[in-house]
Amino acid sequence: MSTAPGPVQAGVVVDELVRCGVRDAVLCPGSRNAPLAFALHAADVAGRLRLHVRIDERTAGFLALGLARGSGLLVPVVTTSGTAVANLHPAVLEASHSGVPLLALVADRPPELVGTGASQTIAQAGIFGSAVRAAVTLAVARSAADHAAWRSAIDRAVAAALGTLGGPPGPVHVNAPFAEPLVPGDDPVPAGRDNGLPWTDVGRVRRLPPPLPLDPSAPTLVVAGDGAGVDPALLGDTPVVAEPSSPLWAHALRTGPWLLGSLPPPAQVVVVGRPTLHRGVAQLLASPAVAVYAAADPSGLPWTDVPGTVRAVGALPALDPPADWVRWWREADAAGSAALDRALDRLGAPRGLGLARDLVAALPAGSRLVLGSSNPVRDVGLAAAPRPGLTVVSNRGVAGIDGTVSTAVGAALTHPGPTVALLGDLTLLHDTTGLLIGPDEPRPALTLVVLNDAGGGIFGLLEQGAPAHAASFERVFGTPHRVDLAAVARGFGASHTLATAPDELAAALVPEPDGPPGLRIVEVRADRATLRAGHAALAEEIAAAVAAVGATPSQPS
Template structure:
């Protein structure tokens, strides 16, 4: 057997021995040894393989699989620009704390810098985004190097999981392959390496306790007015409610969708922080559980010099995503018992604001995105997965939906881009089903969906999730209508360079891709459209952007009026 084939077989075998159950592969020549090895493992039922023709799509599919499963998923590609296309997914994995393995094939080092086809400098390609970057040597013989190859893979898996003293995140394993790149056939081909029995129980390097998992008690005052704020947490973090958090246990909670605390959160928390009652509701302490990214009102509170901010150990990624500069300490909180009079203010304000919000949700003048978010969360069955796109969808759910149990909710909030969102939700739905979960759903904007339409391109032999992708199509970039550039003083420039109208016929795209499609014209039709069906389908709702800014302003006025 030639050395490249032997090396690839050993690498794949060790990934499986370390517990990897899913792998994503892109076609190519230089990664042919890994392609053959993965296909053999898939055929024997040792791993589930997903093949995609677009490396960026493949990277985000692996991200979604790892995000939901909490276990490393390798994405395998050929050399050159193929490897460069994994960079957006590696960045998202780094800042979101997701265990992704970028397994890139490379040319032998003697070909780098010679003008050889599809050859670039791949060592260090992703800069400081990976938790670990390892460049293997070229396999010059089929025997005698297997222990080193296995150690490199085991180390990569352990680091991705956060077992080497850091939070979970991506690793880069770069493997130069020399020709021949395909296995020999027929007499004299040699024996295939035998898979090693069993799983690894430990890792061959020292494991240090992560610095952000301190067990020290936080120096906060348990009896002070304390607000718990929940954001995204690194993959594998313990999704438990801090002691004394939540009404009935003590402190009020404001949490983003995707936070483990969201089911326990006040419904209108983000509205209240920016309301006319903000001064009366201001805490003296904030207990930060994860990394919030959505609302300016939350960011303003975390940067308020009058408020002491503490972070819950094990829920923040100090190395990757970073902590707000206002955080005074990271540790374990005591049970909280803030003043009943102050928590009563929060409870009353949330009740009044929710009443105003419910009234607005039945008004046609309220932006459709707000009304859709509330209706979608209410209508989903228990056990379902809901993955939210960046920009408006995740914000609409945060602002309008009633937090509930029974759902698994994810949002890509590491870098919070729209890259690869269709692929991410596909991977998450596949992993959710493999874990015994119910059907998958996603809520995306039209630009987010169009940015990754190749994520809907699944070959006939590829695993397919039961996934409904709900697309709110306002024919452009609705999020910008709500930002400074959406103000009337910028109207002359806005539509072309921020609104970016596209005029795409989504139904036609779905037909060409062989994906199911349904248009929902009224929200009353939504529950019927959400009934689980096998396969991937798109549910489209169309609206306009003209009244989006004024509709949000009107909703703010309605909430402030009942609070005032």
């Protein structure tokens, strides 16, 4: 019998993950997960994977999420037992709802210790509930002869996380109970397949849905949200209203979200991905006068249908809407864009919208842009001109602000070009531990552009921001603070720049020549008090400009 079966099992697990294509792994320090820590460190030293060590499990989970989003590969996040596991839950939920392959590989105490009052021991099996695609508990290692079963279990977990067999990709929980000893001895790791393949090489299953039963020549609008896209060639000249994190955003109308409140609805709408940002889109999809269809997600994620109006789900056929319909939307978009720019150039316009416009325009081709899930992603969707040469990442699965800094770090570490994140001050403060990167860890080249309005600006645009609720708003929704972001940056070893004009912003986005990679914070200050009135004034100006374009083209009865 092996003198240290647990560390041997850990070595087998890490070796099999590498054989399955894992190239990055995130580790949090602990005692019970020591076997996995030693195995991951050895794989990192050997150049078989890249290891990232973090002290905060919630940060680690979102770092793994960002690495997986950026690379498209499965990324494991490894923790010790107890509350360390529970801190992965927010990232697991985001991965589940956005279809990101994530492996929560967590150490546990042997089952005989559960319920006995042993330190750092909880009931970990099933802790993530229905949020995971699969939950596997490895048997406590007793002999290296069991390595085939360990490898097979890892292959099943990887297949579930990647959606290889036709299900949607997402997170998987592997629970690994370890009995002492927890440090490796002289026992060799049993070899896997000689050709470097996984123990069980799982072929990918692909499903082809039937075409949507719609009229390709009808006046059609495509509404696209976060998630998988469709072949743009199928759209032709069809007007598209897309959120920034949609692959179709580069093909979208700039002022589409504003136009929905000013123009009559189309005959039919095709939903692509998961649109969640704009109320105008939600109202359009709920309209009984519109035929709503959903493009099937190629990875198997469920279609979006909040009001229950989708008539069919399937493959998108080539669309060819009437030329006068297309021309009308293009002319309305041009008029709306001109009005938007005139308003944003005036002093006193919402600073977040102007910042979003200027930032997107200033980014060099090949950049990756990470957007916070509060106002920043909405500001880009409402004000920036869609453009090619830019990939946009945003945690829209459950749209929380938690872990945004860590997600951006992971996205930057898997991107060869510039990576910039646009986020609010509360989103930054919610994940300041994401700025904590040890001296021996891979460091990203990442610029964080922070709109600092000293509180929760988005609530001022919601119902609770109405004047009738002014007496309670500031304390319980505005949540003001007096944090010095320059001091925060200095404390974490990041650089800090205060930008007050668009030309200063553009200059701040360019790192110093030949400078080392690292974190940079560019702070832009704003006033929340004028946000609600500013948005309302913008909507009125855009509506007036669109009204001057002329009457809607006739629609078939």
